[in-house]
Each structure stands twice: as structure tokens, then as C-alpha cells.
Amino acid sequence: MRSRLHRSPLPVSSLHWTLAALALATSACGADGPGPSEPRDTGVHPRLLARPEHREILRSRVEREPYASIFATLKRRAERAYAEDPDPDSWDHLANGDNASTAQANALLAWAFDDRAAADKAREFLRRLEADWDTNTVLDINIRMAKTLMGYTNAWDLLSATPWFPAAESIEAERKITEITGQLFARYVEHDLYRDLLLRPAQNNHPIRTADAIAYAALAFPGHPAAGTWWSWSISELDYLWGENGQYVQPDGGVSEGPYYSGFAWGPTAALFIALDNALEGPLSFARDCRTRSDEDPWTGHGCVDGEQATFEPPLRGGLFTKAVDWSLTLRLPWGNRPPLDDGVFTPFNGSSLLTSFGGSGAHRWDWEQNRESPRSMEFGIDLIAHHLVYVDDAVAAEEPPLLTRFFPDAGNAVFRSDWGEEARWLLLVAEHGAARKAIHDHVDGTSFSLAAYGEYLLIDPGYYKPDALDNAKTSQSPSHNVILIDGRSAPDKGLFNNFGDADAWIRNTHDGDAVEYAEAHQDYQDTHVERSVAFVDGRYFVVGDRLATTHPAARAHAWRLHGYAGLTSGGTFELLVDGARWERTRAGVEARVQSTAPGLEVVEPPYTPLTAPHVHEFEQDRKAADHAVIDATIQAEAPGFLAVLLPYKVGADAGPDAPLEATPLEAAPGVVAWQIEGDGWTDVAVLRSQGAPGEVTLPGGQVLETDAELVVLRIDGERPFALMARGTQVLVDGAPRVTAPDATGVAVEE
Structure with a gap:
């Protein structure tokens, strides 16, 4: 390992x-090879x-x-x-x-x-x-x-x-x-x-x-x-x-x-x-x-x-x-x-x-x-x-690109990919800063993500709905993206021309591994520092852990927002769950489940008006706008953490590696939430802790997980074992170390 x-x-x-022309005449003298050139009629x-x-x-x-x-x-x-x-x-x-x-x-x-x-x-x-x-x-x-x-x-x-x-x-x-x-x-x-x-x-x-x-x-x-x-x-x-x-x-x-x-x-x-x-x-x-x-x-x-x-x-x-x-x-x-x-x-x-x-x-x-x-x-x-x-030179044989998951910290993109096939699991995490976000066509989308799997676009970026040619796209502001909203907004709205809105965000602490891949998106807005972690586990599913720290002195309305490409007028089926939702299209679906480290989380649908944000999107090649189902995992708190699992599946696969996965919330102490995720021959656990919360979680088989980390994702049963932690120095299972680090400032992975 x-x-x-x-x-x-x-x-x-x-x-x-x-x-x-003068520059050409002077610079060409004494030069090796072709000098600077200009248009000429030959x-x-x-x-x-x-x-x-x-x-x-x-x-x-x-x-x-x-x-x-x-x-x-x-x-x-x-x-x-x-x-x-x-x-x-x-x-x-x-x-x-x-x-x-x-x-x-x-x-x-x-x-x-x-x-x-x-x-x-x-x-x-x-x-x-x-x-x-x-x-x-x-x-x-x-x-x-x-x-x-x-x-x-x-x-x-x-x-x-x-x-x-x-x-x-x-x-x-x-x-x-x-x-x-x-x-x-x-x-x-x-x-x-x-x-x-x-x-x-x-x-x-x-x-x-x-x-x-x-x-x-x-x-x-x-x-x-x-x-x-x-x-x-x-x-x-x-x-x-x-x-x-x-x-x-x-x-x-x-x-x-x-x-x-x-x-x-x-x-x-x-x-x-x-x-x-x-x-x-x-x-x-x-x-x-x-x-x-x-x-x-x-x-x-x-x-x-x-x-x-x-x-x-x-x-x-x-x-x-x-x-x-x-x-x-x-x-x-x-x-x-x-x-x-x-x-x-x-x-x-x-x-x-x-x-x-x-x-x-x-x-x-x-x-x-x-x-x-x-x-x-x-x-x-x-x-x-x-x-x-x-x-096109047919002597150059077509070949798949050599890399799957890639990180672009300057551009502010982390791209997770299982393979180069049409049914690959894929997720794009966005965290742009500086010139990368200061563009007229940019959106207020720092820390947002979108997901595709098994040939379908499932968790979405809303695209380019612009009914008024003299205004920004109606899909450009933060409520139209998969972000955490605080009192209804994340970073500042964008205006016209060089009023770019948004705020700097950063891709940090990346890991491209064999069994697990990882990246973080960091952004400050609404007096809050947001750290969003994405772990891509074994090319099959995603864990999203959100850790917030705020200087605001009172509780506010937080909404963990998620847009899916089904429901309303977009086709497919949508089902609201107690702790998440399920969107399904012809080839594939995705189940999203979410918990919070603060008590009182409720999953709801925001009010709906046709062809209006946040439900409207326009991204198909026929440029027809439609509406999709949106959920908010809402809570009134100062700085709640959120732990979500995104579980894509192939429609018609009742068993095997592409069948729906099983996610079960685990009992944990206040300030701690955990999921057990089960698939074809393996069992994983994901844990999120608030700072100062207890570090022990009893697993379903009686094992005891101990950690000082804020986020843990590990395999407890099955092939390709791994353990990942963020902001911690150790993860122990029944006293045996699974992953350690000399300090708690980054992310550590054992695989």
C-alpha cells in the first residue's frame, strides 16, 4: 500500500x-533562420x-x-x-x-x-x-x-x-x-x-x-x-x-x-x-x-x-x-x-x-x-x-487520452473520470480565481459540481438560458448551481460587463490515486469559509464533504442545493427522499443522500415558477429551455457541515457493479455524521466531524473507528483497500492505524 x-x-x-515593415527590415539582418515575416503577395x-x-x-x-x-x-x-x-x-x-x-x-x-x-x-x-x-x-x-x-x-x-x-x-x-x-x-x-x-x-x-x-x-x-x-x-x-x-x-x-x-x-x-x-x-x-x-x-x-x-x-x-x-x-x-x-x-x-x-x-x-x-x-x-x-493525418492513429482524472488549479477545475467510455462516471468540480473567473460569460459557481454517469447527464450545471439579450443569462447566479446557499445566496451576484460578481475560489489538496481520488474547493462568502471535499471512490461513486467556518455571530438559513436532470418538464423521473432525492433518465439515475453535523436538517423543494431560476436550464443542442427538479437540504445553524453521497447507477442493472448502491446513515455522537456505502462485494464508510466533536464511531460490525480528522473515507471490507482523511493525523480501526500524517493541515491517503 x-x-x-x-x-x-x-x-x-x-x-x-x-x-x-521597418522592424522586419532591421530585425532580419544577421538572424539565423527565418526572420520576422509580414504578409506579402508571392x-x-x-x-x-x-x-x-x-x-x-x-x-x-x-x-x-x-x-x-x-x-x-x-x-x-x-x-x-x-x-x-x-x-x-x-x-x-x-x-x-x-x-x-x-x-x-x-x-x-x-x-x-x-x-x-x-x-x-x-x-x-x-x-x-x-x-x-x-x-x-x-x-x-x-x-x-x-x-x-x-x-x-x-x-x-x-x-x-x-x-x-x-x-x-x-x-x-x-x-x-x-x-x-x-x-x-x-x-x-x-x-x-x-x-x-x-x-x-x-x-x-x-x-x-x-x-x-x-x-x-x-x-x-x-x-x-x-x-x-x-x-x-x-x-x-x-x-x-x-x-x-x-x-x-x-x-x-x-x-x-x-x-x-x-x-x-x-x-x-x-x-x-x-x-x-x-x-x-x-x-x-x-x-x-x-x-x-x-x-x-x-x-x-x-x-x-x-x-x-x-x-x-x-x-x-x-x-x-x-x-x-x-x-x-x-x-x-x-x-x-x-x-x-x-x-x-x-x-x-x-x-x-x-x-x-x-x-x-x-x-x-x-x-x-x-x-x-x-x-x-x-x-x-x-x-x-x-x-x-x-x-487530418490518418497516419496518427486515434487513441484514448492517457490520463483520466486531472486537476487544473489555474483554471479552477477538478475533473474526475473512471474511464474514457461512454458510460464513465464523471464529475466536474469548479473553483475559479482571478482571471479564470473574471469573464463576461462566467457564472457565480464557485465550489459547484456536475455529474454524469452511464451515458446520462444527471446532476447538472444549468447552462445558458438567456431570454433577454441585454441581460445576463438567468442561469448565471449562484442559486442555479450546486452550492451551499446562506440566506439564499453564496458569492455576490454578477452584474453586467466587468461586474463579474462571485469570489475567488481555489482547487487544493488534490490526490490522483488507484482506489480513491480527491480534491477540495475553497471559497469565502457570506462571512463564511467553505471547504468542499470531493472523493471519487473506486471509479464508482462520490462523497462530498462540506466544512464551514464563520465569523457571523448568529444562526442563519443554510441550504445544500442540488440540481438534477429529471422531473418537471425535463423528462425522466424524480423522487424526493427524507434525506435526499433520486433523479432517473433513460440510461441511468443517481441517488443523492445528505446529512448535517447540525441537528434539524430537512430536505425540501424550493418554490417553482416555470422557466425561472433555480429550476430552468438550457443546455441541450436544440437550445430548448426546460425545468428540472431541485432540492435544498435546509438547516438553521451557524456553520453546519454537510456529508453527502452521490450514487449513480445503470438503469436495468439489478445486480453487479453497476446496480444501485446501498447507503445507510450510521448512529454517531452530536457533531458527527457517517454513511455506510455497500456495493458489489465491498463496504465503505464516510465520516464528517465538526471541530471538537467526539472522534469515535462504532461501525455496524462492532468495529470502532477513531480519528481526529474532519473527513474520513475508507474501505472496511472488500478488495482494493484504502483510507483517506482530511485535516487529521490518524484514523484507527480497532486500534490499528489505517492512515496517519505528521500534521493535520492537508489530506493523507493510504491505498
Whole structure:
């Protein structure tokens, strides 16, 4: 056995372009290898989505999988008719984005497969593109322009490599694309109102997707008078947010606005970085443009100096850009979609399999292929169908990721996972601090958790219900999450823009073991320090122990809140129990049982109003809101402790390892609560003690457990014995030590 101890519109200026060119000319002298580079017209086509040498690669692979299926998807895309603007007086991003995607598909067929009819269709779409972009009426159209600008620019680039694209048509297509880009830049970057409303406060997918779209045009059309300004602003943003010290990603890869919006930002950035890799060599030269920097916390001290010469190495083969993919992959639900953490819904990750051509592992391909609802997704956030045809490397075999349970203390996530199968038991514990929680799309969810098992999402994060576009999501405040509420709230509510609400929380005292895994979430709110422990036992069930310490001088209403995905209008069945509840869906269910170290605990359902917090959620891909059952384990006390067991089971399994588990409360002295948990050939015990409470618990078989620890979880019968304690120095059973520690400051495990 191993013992471990853990502690814990304005006229466009070309100034930036001129400065960048000067920097390139001087910095390249005497350098080893490629010097800093800038967009330039080499006369070579294609040079963005693909290079000339990719043509024969494409032609040789389309009859084998996975390329045959991708190719079929591309051809279906190419068959679409031109989509008219629904309102002839308003430029529509949806219709134009779809048309750009169709044009791109046809242009690829024309170039790679000598398809004259496809070339003619792509040309027709470019001819019909209207440049009256300023007639659009969508406030946040800036984040919806990558599909249009990248798609049409790729169509232009690919057609330029065919004999069927007359020079006059090429010039006219360039004029339209750059005219639209100029209007986009003028409104969102140069116009104070739009810039300060949608780019500066966010530092998220808004500036990223805006920069991706504008940089693509600057890269393709470097001779445009404004291209240098477009380039420097865009690369300034991408360097600041995705670069070596990127402010969008935490050092361990977590993205502050959650997996949904990080995926939305990642896809078009991948398309741009691939184009940069194809068109240029070495780091990118640019002059810093600071007009969208924020001086608000957490971005104070950004140090940006307008016009300062700088270089940026797109992190396509490493760095925070690829770390963000690994973080997202770790968070994935067992059947493939990302969880609805923060503002988000179930969604696949689009583009990670492209990394197999840039040093990425087979886990990225596996993640792309192994998705129950959206296998081989290629369109979330941006159309990457053609990219998948070019850059998925089938020489890199799909393989499961090497790690199961992982801890991201910078991001504030602890992810527990039994295996990489669709029926895995999975739990996400959230405890974000600093920049990791200070994001417009973040929720007040410190110490919350969500759980999936046996193919179902069971204990939930409520996702992204936002009926009012001018307000926060109704699911963003603490009552919509699995937290301890004190007088109805946990951490402060969030407001608009940079009024982030919430409070710093921390992942601490982690342990990744064989029979037991463990992490703590710490947070202060309502004059109370909350320490939430999660133990994942033998890949089968979870223990949640909550220890509170307060400076408040009187008893208050505490509610241990839990949201489950069943009941009311969400389908499945819900049953309220004396000491918990049971939620069940088609494949699986979960029984949650809870006790408190303070007397008088009562489990109730909070008052229900349809489509209102806390019961409302929106996380399914169809974006339909519904209501689910919620429970509160309520008590009036100063600082009560809570000990819960979360027991998932497989529907239809009446015996064996996946059948329902049996949890029995044990008699204990005041200030102490305990559970006995029984499964297929094993018996475990979990104990929670208030400070100063008696340290002895008599077990059902007559054994006596003695401890000075606050939390104990151990196996008393069965294979794979283990013992875990938090904030203690020993656990004895009938006088024999099961686990010891030199001090009581952390967590100790013997297994």
C-alpha cells in the first residue's frame, strides 16, 4: 500500500504597417533562420487554406476513410443553392456566411479536382456577393464575420490557382472582400462606441473572432492601403490573448469563458494560424495596436505600447493554444460533448483533429471521432470541412487520452473520470480565481459540481438560458448551481460587463490515486469559509464533504442545493427522499443522500415558477429551455457541515457493479455524521466531524473507528483497500492505524 500526504468610421492610417515593415527590415539582418515575416503577395496560389503541394495529397486520399466521408460532406456543401438575404435592405450574415462556405467548397473542388462547373459556381457566388455590409442590423455581427470573410477569401485564393478565374473577376472579388473588411474594422475597431461596448470590456471570443476575420483579409490582400493597420491590430489581439502570456488562457490551459465559447473562439483561430503557417515563415512582425486593451481588473498592467515593434509566433504546434484543446478534451462528457460550464450548451469541439498535422496526438483524432451525438463535427463556430480533408493525418492513429482524472488549479477545475467510455462516471468540480473567473460569460459557481454517469447527464450545471439579450443569462447566479446557499445566496451576484460578481475560489489538496481520488474547493462568502471535499471512490461513486467556518455571530438559513436532470418538464423521473432525492433518465439515475453535523436538517423543494431560476436550464443542442427538479437540504445553524453521497447507477442493472448502491446513515455522537456505502462485494464508510466533536464511531460490525480528522473515507471490507482523511493525523480501526500524517493541515491517503 502507498501512503501520500498532500497540501495544498475614422480614416484608416498605414502607420502601423510602415513601422512593422521597418522592424522586419532591421530585425532580419544577421538572424539565423527565418526572420520576422509580414504578409506579402508571392503570386503563389493557393497559400491560405492549402498550398500547391496539398493537391496531390487530396486527390490520393478521398477514396479512403475518414476522407471519403469528409469529401462527401464537402460535395453536399458545394451543391447548395445561393441563399438570398431574407431582407433585401439588410446585409445578412447568415445567408452570406452560408454562401461563402458553399463558394469555398466549390473552389476547392475546382482546384483539387479540375472541376470547371464547380469553378463557375464559386465565381457566380463571388459575383453575387454584395459589399453593402453597413446595412446590417446585428449588434454583434463582428463575431459572425469569420465564416464570410474566410470562406470568400479562400474561394478567391483557390480559384486563383485555376485557369478559370479571369483577372477582372479576381480584382472585383478582392475589392468586395476588402471593402467589407474595411467596414467591419471601421465600425468595431475605430468607432469608439462599438469598440468600447463589444471589444474592450470582453477580452474574449469577441476580439479573437473579430481579429481572425480581419487578419485573414490582411494576409490575403497585403497590397490594400489599410492592410497594415488591419494586420497590426489583429495580430496584437491574438498575441495578447493566445500568445506566450495569453490573457485568454490560464497557464494550465483553462479558458475563462468556459468550453463553449472557447471552442467558438478556437476554430476560426485555427483556420487563421494554418493560413499563416502556409503563407509565411518564422515569427510574425507587427506594431502593437493598443486601442482595445482594457485597464480594468484583471487586465491592468497590460504594458501595451502603441507602435512598439513586436513579433508573434502562432502557437499552432504548442503553447496555450494547444493547451486549451487539451483542457477542453479533459472536460468532455463521457459521450463526447463539452459540458455546459458557464454560458454554454452541449457542443462538440471543432478542429482539434487538425492538430494531427502539427504534432498533435491521436487523442485529438479520437475526440473528434468518438462523439455519440456529433461524430466528426466540422462546423461549430466556423466551417472547417475542407481543413479536415487536408489536415487530418490518418497516419496518427486515434487513441484514448492517457490520463483520466486531472486537476487544473489555474483554471479552477477538478475533473474526475473512471474511464474514457461512454458510460464513465464523471464529475466536474469548479473553483475559479482571478482571471479564470473574471469573464463576461462566467457564472457565480464557485465550489459547484456536475455529474454524469452511464451515458446520462444527471446532476447538472444549468447552462445558458438567456431570454433577454441585454441581460445576463438567468442561469448565471449562484442559486442555479450546486452550492451551499446562506440566506439564499453564496458569492455576490454578477452584474453586467466587468461586474463579474462571485469570489475567488481555489482547487487544493488534490490526490490522483488507484482506489480513491480527491480534491477540495475553497471559497469565502457570506462571512463564511467553505471547504468542499470531493472523493471519487473506486471509479464508482462520490462523497462530498462540506466544512464551514464563520465569523457571523448568529444562526442563519443554510441550504445544500442540488440540481438534477429529471422531473418537471425535463423528462425522466424524480423522487424526493427524507434525506435526499433520486433523479432517473433513460440510461441511468443517481441517488443523492445528505446529512448535517447540525441537528434539524430537512430536505425540501424550493418554490417553482416555470422557466425561472433555480429550476430552468438550457443546455441541450436544440437550445430548448426546460425545468428540472431541485432540492435544498435546509438547516438553521451557524456553520453546519454537510456529508453527502452521490450514487449513480445503470438503469436495468439489478445486480453487479453497476446496480444501485446501498447507503445507510450510521448512529454517531452530536457533531458527527457517517454513511455506510455497500456495493458489489465491498463496504465503505464516510465520516464528517465538526471541530471538537467526539472522534469515535462504532461501525455496524462492532468495529470502532477513531480519528481526529474532519473527513474520513475508507474501505472496511472488500478488495482494493484504502483510507483517506482530511485535516487529521490518524484514523484507527480497532486500534490499528489505517492512515496517519505528521500534521493535520492537508489530506493523507493510504491505498
